[in-house]
Amino acid sequence: MGFGSAGMTFFDPVARALIAAGASDEVKEQTLGDLIRNLQAEDWDTELDSLQLFLDDPAIVRAFAANGIDWED
Incomplete structure (x- = not known):
């Protein structure tokens, strides 16, 4: 099961x-x-x-891209 609330709880703020x-x-x-x-290690x-x-x-x-997360248009 993933860590779906990590964005709104930790990253975004x-x-x-x-x-x-x-x-x-x-x-x-x-x-x-x-x-x-760190959030990815917790299954974000x-x-x-x-x-x-x-x-x-x-x-x-760039921070996301450095961790293998890219936005595809």
């Missing part, structure tokens, strides 16, 4: 907080990349839902 704080692209990529890896299965929310942020898109 952290990503929004980093954006609101004006975090650099490097900080967003590193922090969220680590978070993505709604990664694309979270990725879709942040498609306008290249650093976040």
